[in-house]
Amino acid sequence: MELVRAGVLDVGVERYGDPSGPPVVLLHGFPYDTRSYDDVARLLADTGADVVVPYLRGFGPTRFVEDTTLRSGEQAALAHDLHDLIGAMALDRPIVAGYDWGGRAACAVAALWPESVSGLVSVSGYLVQDIEGAVATPAPPHLEKRYWYQYYLHSERGRAGLAAYRAEIAQTLWTDWSPTWRFGDSEFAATAPSFENPDFVDVAVHSYRHRYGLAPGDPRYAATQDALAGQPSITVPTVLLDPTEDTVAGLYSSPDHGAHFTDLVDVRAVDAGHNPPQELPGVFADAVRTLAEIVAARN
Numbered sequence: 679m680e681l682v683r684a685g686v687l688d689v690g691v692e693r694y695g696d697p698s699g700p701p702v703v704l705l706h707g708f709p710y711d712t713r714s715y716d717d718v719a720r721l722l723a724d725t726g727a728d729v730v731v732p733y734l735r736g737f738g739p740t741r742f743v744e745d746t747t748l749r750s751g752e753q754a755a756l757a758h759d760l761h762d763l764i765g766a767m768a769l770d771r772p773i774v775a776g777y778d779w780g781g782r783a784a785c786a787v788a789a790l791w792p793e794s795v796s797g798l799v800s801v802s803g804y805l806v807q808d809i810e811g812a813v814a815t816p817a818p819p820h821l822e823k824r825y826w827y828q829y830y831l832h833s834e835r836g837r838a839g840l841a842a843y844r845a846e847i848a849q850t851l852w853t854d855w856s857p858t859w860r861f862g863d864s865e866f867a868a869t870a871p872s873f874e875n876p877d878f879v880d881v882a883v884h885s886y887r888h889r890y891g892l893a894p895g896d897p898r899y900a901a902t903q904d905a906l907a908g909q910p911s912i913t914v915p916t917v918l919l920d921p922t923e924d925t926v927a928g929l930y931s932s933p934d935h936g937a938h939f940t941d942l943v944d945v946r947a948v949d950a951g952h953n954p955p956q957e958l959p960g961v962f963a964d965a966v967r968t969l970a971e972i973v974a975a976r977n
Contacts, residue, residue, distance in 0.1 A: 695723030707778020751885025856951025
């Protein structure tokens with residue numbers, strides 16, 4: 679693990695494989711960490727790739743450079759974190775791949791700065807948030823109840839609850855969102871220390887408040903958030919993974935893939951829950967390899 683100064687963060691980064699190989703950046707979600715990609719990273723490294731796995735803001739060893747920086751979890755902040763990391767590490771148009779928060783960062787960068795990446799693997803499709811639509815259009819009650827954790831974090835009681843029960847809430851979400859994944863205590867214990875990051879609670883609370891218009895964004899990202907509000911198309915070659923056992927992602931992803939991706943290479947249904955790279959690492963790695971081969975053939 680190394681720390682990389684990128685934008686407003688010192689990013690904890692794990693790196694596998696050949697630094698001269700084709701770069702791939704793998705991005706985890708909430709509430710997970712880089713352990714989601716242990717097997718995927720090794721599989722890709724064995725093919726000669728340069729595999730970069732960063733801890734997102736608020737997780738593990740990643741830290742803010744300045745105490746005064748807003749602990750924002752908004753999508754525009756995650757996008758800048760990834761874009762800044764690609765530049766700081768001088769990665770030559772990597773494939774970016776992710777799920778949940780990490781997939782949102784990857785989608786946003788692919789949409790706004792397509793020249794900085796060569797391809798995208800996204801779990802659950804187009805993850806750029808339509809905040810105005812989310813505020814104005816409630817889901818049916820049987821779906822809304824699955825968002826309890828988001829509404830919980832809208833209150834100060836929820837903030838206190840997350841601070842007191844970081845691991846317990848995370849383990850509950852893992853179980854709820856991936857009902858067919860029988861992860862062991864040791865697997866969860868390997869990730870749980872990442873939630874002790876001093877900014878974990880603030881970043882998570884801001885994320886789930888901002889996406890419903892309940893908290894202002896960081897002014898430095900206002901122009902980027904305005905651009906994302908337009909739901910920009912993603913033009914880079916893309917492979918989508920649609921998990922069939924995920925109980926929550928269908929609520930925030932768009933089923934109309936053709937409306938958002940202009941170079942859709944493949945859409946694959948996978949028998950996994952919310953965390954496909956850890957649940958089915960071979961399947962996830964194969965999606966990245968397939969995309970890498972297509973990108974290389976085109977170049």
